[in-house]
Amino acid sequence: xxxxxxxxxxxxxxxxxxxxxxxxxxxxxxxxxxxxxxxxxxxxxxxxxxxxxxxxxxxxxxxxxxxxxxxxxxxxxxxxxxxxxxxxxxxxxxxxxxxxxxxxxxxxxxxxxxxxxxxxxxxxxxxxxxxxxxxxxxxxxxxxxxxxxxxxxxxxxxxxxxxxxxxxxxxxxxxxxxxxxxxxxxxxxxxxxxxxxxxxxxxxxxxxxxxxxxxxxxxxxxxxxxxxxxxxxxx
Numbered sequence: 489x490x491x492x493x494x495x496x497x498x499x500x501x502x503x504x505x506x507x508x509x510x511x512x513x514x515x516x517x518x519x520x521x522x523x524x525x526x527x528x529x530x531x532x533x534x535x536x537x538x539x540x541x542x543x544x545x546x547x548x549x550x551x552x553x554x555x556x557x558x559x560x561x562x563x564x565x566x567x568x569x570x571x572x573x574x575x576x577x578x579x580x581x582x583x584x585x586x587x588x589x590x591x592x593x594x595x596x597x598x599x600x601x602x603x604x605x606x607x608x609x610x611x612x613x614x615x616x617x618x619x620x621x622x623x624x625x626x627x628x629x630x631x632x633x634x635x636x637x638x639x640x641x642x643x644x645x646x647x648x649x650x651x652x653x654x655x656x657x658x659x660x661x662x663x664x665x666x667x668x669x670x671x672x673x674x675x676x677x678x679x680x681x682x683x684x685x686x687x688x689x690x691x692x693x694x695x696x697x698x699x700x701x702x703x704x705x706x707x708x709x710x711x712x713x714x715x716x717x718x719x720x721x722x723x
Contacts, residue, residue, distance in 0.1 A: 531560045597723035602698075606630040607713040608705045622694035622722050623648060626676070630714035634705030638676035638684060638716070642668030648690040650674055656682030680704050696722045 524531055526547035533544040534551035535558045542558065551557045592599055604618050611632050618628040623643035630636055642648035646669025653662040656678050665674045668688070677684040681704045688696040700718035707715035 529561065533558050533560070597721050600720045600722070602700060602716065602718045602720060604628050604716040605708060605711055605713055606636075606716070608632065608634050618700070618716055619698075619720055621720075622688075622696055623690045623692070624688045624694075624696050626700070627673075628702070628714070628716045629679075630705065631679070634714065635679040636681060636702040636704050636707075636714035636716065637679035638700060638702055639673045640665075640668065640676055640686070640688070641670055641672050641674075642688075643690060643692075644670045645691065646670070646672070648688060651687045652676050652684055653686075654682055654684035656680055676700065677702070694722070696720060 524544060524546055526532060531544060532547060532549070533542050534549075534555040535542045537554060537556055543555070598621075600619065600621070602618055604616060606614055606616050606628055608614075608630055609632050613629050613631040615627050615629050617625060618638070619626040625641045627639045627641070628636070629639065640650055642650070646667050648668040650665040650668045651662075652664070652675075654660070654677050657680060658678070661677055661682075663675065665672060668674060676686055681702060683699065683701045685699050686697065688694075698718060698720035700716060700720075703715040705711075705713050707713065
């Protein structure tokens with residue numbers, strides 16, 4: 489059985505049908521799920537040429553016998569965009585990621601790895617700068633007998649402090665220097681081999697701490713010289 493929707497109207501009423509489909513957004517939207525809506529999103533019907541009845545047909549039906557085709561948009565006219573919504577709440581803080589093993593700065597402090605090989609000289613003592621930051625300079629020495637040693641200098645004002653403690657192959661050692669200056673050459677342990685821990689503070693507020701191992705020649709296997717290695721934290 490054919491299903492026919494009839495609207496009995498005058499010619500003026502026929503002109504109003506299209507406006508009703510566009511204006512009644514709720515009705516037009518509901519029709520989009522109906523079998524009367526074509527794949528192009530339109531509703532098709534047949535109307536009398538001189539006005540009168542309008543028949544709504546399923547897609548694919550043709551008009552004949554003095555009837556003309558009419559088409560209505562199923563979804564009506566799109567309205568203007570609404571105002572932006574309110575900003576959502578801030579999400580929870582994510583979990584802390586793993587530490588970067590190559591990082592040199594931790595909590596505002598700089599970590600410096602030290603590694604130096606100083607050859608045994610034919611005579612006298614060879615010297616190289618092992619570390620120099622925040623007014624503190626540490627010198628690595630290797631004499632002609634293969635003895636390793638460490639010395640420290642401070643800024644020109646000679647108002648920095650240095651505390652040293654450690655062990656060598658003869659026992660423990662310790663020292664304090666309250667006026668570390670540019671030419672103090674304060675020892676960080678007896679010459680030969682050992683491990684030293686030190687703390688440095690300048691009047692300007694810089695602080696440096698570190699642990700350094702020093703080995704007499706031959707060190708690092710077959711290397712003919714003194715070896716120095718450790719870490720320093722500054723900041």
